[in-house]
Amino acid sequence: MERKLLKMFKIAIRGLVPLFMLFVIFSASAQKEERIKENKKFNERCFACHKSSTYTYFNPEMDKKVRDKMCPDRVIYPDEYYQSNHYSFKCTDCHSEEYDSFPHPVYLRMEEKYACIDCHGYDEDYAQYQFEQIEEEFLGSIHSTKHSEDFNCWMCHDAHTYRIAARSVELIKEIIEYDNLICLSCHANIEKYNLIMEGTNANILTTHGWLPNQALHFKNVRCIECHTAVNNDILVAHLVQPKKDAVHNCVECHSANSHLMASLYKFRTIETRSNVGFMNGVILNESFVIGANRNVFLNKMSMGIFILSIMAILMHFILRLITKK
Amino acid sequence: MSTRLYLYPVAIRVWHMVNALMFLLLIVTGLSLQYSSKDLEIVGFNLAITLHNIGGITLTASYLIFIIGGIVSGNMKHYKIKYKGFWNRLYKQGRFYIYGIFKHEDTPFPTSENMKFNPLQQFSYVLALFIGLPIVILTGWAYLFPEIVILKIFNLSGLLVNDLVHITIGFILSIFMFIHIYLCTIGPSVKNTFKSMITGWHE
Numbered sequence: 145m146e147r148k149l150l151k152m153f154k155i156a157i158r159g160l161v162p163l164f165m166l167f168v169i170f171s172a173s174a175q176k177e178e179r180i181k182e183n184k185k186f187n188e189r190c191f192a193c194h195k196s197s198t199y200t201y202f203n204p205e206m207d208k209k210v211r212d213k214m215c216p217d218r219v220i221y222p223d224e225y226y227q228s229n230h231y232s233f234k235c236t237d238c239h240s241e242e243y244d245s246f247p248h249p250v251y252l253r254m255e256e257k258y259a260c261i262d263c264h265g266y267d268e269d270y271a272q273y274q275f276e277q278i279e280e281e282f283l284g285s286i287h288s289t290k291h292s293e294d295f296n297c298w299m300c301h302d303a304h305t306y307r308i309a310a311r312s313v314e315l316i317k318e319i320i321e322y323d324n325l326i327c328l329s330c331h332a333n334i335e336k337y338n339l340i341m342e343g344t345n346a347n348i349l350t351t352h353g354w355l356p357n358q359a360l361h362f363k364n365v366r367c368i369e370c371h372t373a374v375n376n377d378i379l380v381a382h383l384v385q386p387k388k389d390a391v392h393n394c395v396e397c398h399s400a401n402s403h404l405m406a407s408l409y410k411f412r413t414i415e416t417r418s419n420v421g422f423m424n425g426v427i428l429n430e431s432f433v434i435g436a437n438r439n440v441f442l443n444k445m446s447m448g449i450f451i452l453s454i455m456a457i458l459m460h461f462i463l464r465l466i467t468k469k
Numbered sequence: 470m471s472t473r474l475y476l477y478p479v480a481i482r483v484w485h486m487v488n489a490l491m492f493l494l495l496i497v498t499g500l501s502l503q504y505s506s507k508d509l510e511i512v513g514f515n516l517a518i519t520l521h522n523i524g525g526i527t528l529t530a531s532y533l534i535f536i537i538g539g540i541v542s543g544n545m546k547h548y549k550i551k552y553k554g555f556w557n558r559l560y561k562q563g564r565f566y567i568y569g570i571f572k573h574e575d576t577p578f579p580t581s582e583n584m585k586f587n588p589l590q591q592f593s594y595v596l597a598l599f600i601g602l603p604i605v606i607l608t609g610w611a612y613l614f615p616e617i618v619i620l621k622i623f624n625l626s627g628l629l630v631n632d633l634v635h636i637t638i639g640f641i642l643s644i645f646m647f648i649h650i651y652l653c654t655i656g657p658s659v660k661n662t663f664k665s666m667i668t669g670w671h672e
């Protein structure tokens with residue numbers, strides 16, 4: 145009798161535990177939904193001014209509503225913001241609560257910004273991204289070593305639009321475009337470049353004139369393919385090297401053991417959706433790289449046909465010698 | 470056969486020389502691209518690309534001149550296949566190459582002013598010059614301007630399909646070349662036909 149009760153109790157517990165877990169997850173996600181909704185509502189207060197090139201405010205001195213220009217750099221597009229990694233945030237999660245008043249207090253200008261590592265460092269939830277290693281790599285990069293703290297993660301990861309691409313976007317070409325625009329935001333845009341350094345930036349098109357089919361290359365490889373050292377532990381290498389160490393050798397990519405497999409196609413390689421018969425087949429789903437994508441079958445077959453024809457010719461020749469013709 | 474025929478005027482000899490040299494260059498550089506590797510480079514990749522481009526452009530130019538010149542001069546007539554009894558003649562010539570020649574039979578279709586090529590030559594030249602070569606040239610130019618290539622063909626990269634066609638036909642043409650060169654050793658003596666391609670005179 146007692147054992148039967150115990151058994152029933154155990155069964156009940158076994159059934160209840162998952163049910164309870166489900167409830168926790170559900171309520172947690174419901175909570176998150178709720179929080180996002182609230183944050184969104186709050187953000188409207190900031191977007192009221194920050195989402196377009198003009199804004200209006202009530203001027204008590206003049207006792208009327210005033211319309212004014214918003215500097216383009218202060219404009220944030222809600223669409224982009226809500227697609228970014230930090231879509232669930234309210235503005236004041238990163239900025240001071242005091243921004244909720246207008247005019248914004250002057251001293252907020254000096255407000256210290258968070259660094260990625262402040263929130264993401266040593267956090268189990270983000271272990272797959274290896275923030276610590278990325279930071280280490282970044283600190284060794286040419287950008288960081290030459291420009292100390294002026295150059296930080298936000299320079300490439302726009303605070304209000306950054307979203308992961310390499311591990312989530314389907315089309316390789318879109319990833320490439322997204323990632324390259326990050327580099328070009330300075331290297332093809334003197335205003336942002338000058339935030340870091342005075343003077344003019346070298347024209348990317350002329351400095352890469354040695355690369356044939358340049359337009360095609362820039363659509364099919366990322367800047368970081370050539371400018372960073374591959375690191376097996378992280379998906380997107382961050383160690384931007386001095387220009388003398390950049391990949392210059394075509395065969396780094398155009399060969400059977402293509403460098404692209406360890407960088408651009410790394411994530412796909414792990415997922416392995418290969419095209420059978422081709423070397424580095426994953427590349428073929430969207431691209432084709434001379435020298436890297438050989439068809440093993442065709443190669444073998446052509447070798448066979450070649451040998452056969454040479455043998456046929458030789459035999460014919462020998463027969464001719466024998467019959468003296 | 471002591472009759473001398475002036476079969477290859479200067480223009481054809483020059484074309485042929487350019488054609489053959491470019492073809493050899495394209496094969497070497499093409500193989501080097503296809504089998505490019507970090508450890509062993511027959512020709513450096515960058516150099517190979519440049520040479521392959523130059524070779525392809527020169528080959529195209531010489532090909533166009535050959536076609537236009539051929540039409541103007543009438544050399545094209547040698548490439549016009551007469552369909553009546555064609556397979557029969559092809560068979561005869563084929564039989565000669567794999568059997569008759571060893572029995573010291575005479576060539577079934579001796580070279581003449583009107584018939585420069587035997588049926589097998591004619592057939593293989595037509596295939597090589599008017600089917601193979603145009604395909605290789607077109608796919609080669611498509612590579613030079615990759616933006617004109619259709620991006621997707623049955624879910625495969627257009628460039629990949631383009632490449633497969635290019636290398637497959639290119640390979641077949643290389644095989645053609647080997648056999649072609651070998652068949653040129655058949656004649657009164659091994660050197661004979663090559664000599665006529667240099668002097669123009671067939672004996």
Ligand code: HEM
Nearest residue numbers: 477481488489492590594597642646649650653662663666
């Ligand atoms: C794939 C490249 C080649 C093609 C497409 C080709 C094609 C041709 C054609 C169409 C002719 C006839 C020319 C005419 O009178 O209109 C010819 C003749 C000849 N070719 Fe080539 N050729 C090639 C490569 C070579 C090479 C590499 C050699 C030797 C090194 C060679 C040796 C000769 C000789 C000796 C003749 C004259 C004999 C004959 O009438 O068959 N060819 N070739």
